[in-house]
Structure formats: structure tokens, C-alpha cells
Amino acid sequence: MTPLQEVGAITTHTETAATAPRPAAVPQILEPQDLKALIQASLDADQADDVTVIDLAGKTTFADYMIVASGRNTRHIAAMAMKLAEKLKQAGVRGVEMEGMAQCDWVLVDAGDVIVHLFKPEVRTFYNIEKMWGLELPTPSGTARLSA
Template sequence: MTTQAQVIKTQLPNPPPPIEKLLEAVHGAVEELKAKDIVEIDVRGKSSVTDFMVVASGTSSRHVKSIADEVVRFAKKLDVQPLGVEGETEAEWVLVDLGDVVVHVMLPRVREFYALERLWTVGDQPPENAGVA
């Protein structure tokens, strides 16, 4: 006999994993497929869209797409369904939106052109000549 509490429990979705677990899964996925130049950017307080961005490079369009697919696969192991995946057709820049973490996998020339790391870290470092007389 099934109780009402058991029925309700089976209908509720699992709570999202802690952000540290999600970041760990993302890093595991990009490292598994040997992504290059992996950077994690904490954008809490700078963006209302997400808390962290992970930026990585692939060596070819096929590599970029494979890395993004692996990110999705690793996230699903944590019961995290991507909110969206964009750019898979051209695979020069694939964005995987996992809610608290957004992953950007890019070809090096595209990454250099858009310079996301500089965009999101401006003002984080003290000026180079601060305090020099």
C-alpha cells in the first residue's frame, strides 16, 4: 500500500546538487576530453544570470562540440538538465547553460576575439602601477 507521503515524494524533483559538485563535474568533463586553457570565473555579484562561468578551448569544431557534449553528459549524471545548449551547429563557440554554471567552449581564435575572461574580470585585479611613485 502506497501512502500519500510516498506519492508526493516520488513526484518532487531532486534538489540541485551543491554548486561545488556541479563545478567539479564540469571540470571533470572538460579535462576528460583534454580541453585547453580552462578558466573558472566567479561572477557572483556581477551577473544575475549565473554564479560561475567556465571557459575552455577546443582544437577544432569537432573537439569543441565533443567537449560541450561531455559537459552535458557529466551534468546529467548529477540529474542536472541543461537549460540550453547554443552554437552546436557551427561549433566554434558552444555555450552550455547549467543554471548556476555557464560553460563556454570555444575555438582559440573565437575566444581571443571575444575575450570573455577580460570582460568578466575587469577591476578584479589591482592596477599594475598602484602605489608606485
């Protein structure tokens, strides 16, 4: 057995709270029904028209829900999409993809387990994607809103 030798002084470095790196936020994993509720609340707050929720569980593997809604005009659709993306980010949902923001006639927001389609009313009528899933296109809401 070898005798122990004395080691020089040990120096340590402590960081102040202001300079210490913060750990990366751990993304929350929302259940599909919670994600759907978050999206519905966002669309409701932004006054989306004719919101339809399509339950895809057991029908497809790419999502559990599809939400289809109408906006009054391209600015309204763009604002809804941007606010929705921000709320999803704040909730810890990562990897949200958006398509169609250049024209905003039809914006698709892919939030993983929930796919959101935001349409201008005439574009929604033309594509009628609810019919693909066995649903009828909703009749326009009774309260007419101004569009710019």
C-alpha cells in the same frame, strides 16, 4: 444509527515489479561549487585547453560561475559539449541548454548556476570574454596538440 450492511467481495490488483510504473527520478540539486567541480572534471577528462573559471557570485544574478575553455577544433568542441551535457543529465541537472552546436566555433552550455563557453582558440581570442570580467586571456598552453 443505521445497521451495517455486508459489502460484496473486494478485489485488488497487484502489479508485478516488471509492470509497475517507476516513480519519476527526483532531480538532484547540486550546489554551485559541486556543479563547477563536475564541469571542470568533465572538461579535464576531455582534454580541454586553457580552462578559466570566473567567480561571478555577487557580480551578477544569472550564474555563480562562468567557465571558459578552448577546444582544438570544431569536432573536439562538439564532443566536449555533448559529453558535458550527458554528464550533467546523469548527475540529475535538468534544463541544460546549449547554443552554437551548428557551427561549434563557440558553444555555450547553460547549466543554471554555471555557464560554460567552449571556443576554438582564434574565436576565443577575438571575443576575449574574460576581459569583460576583469581577467586577462590566458596564454595558449605550452603543449601543442594536433588539430584536424
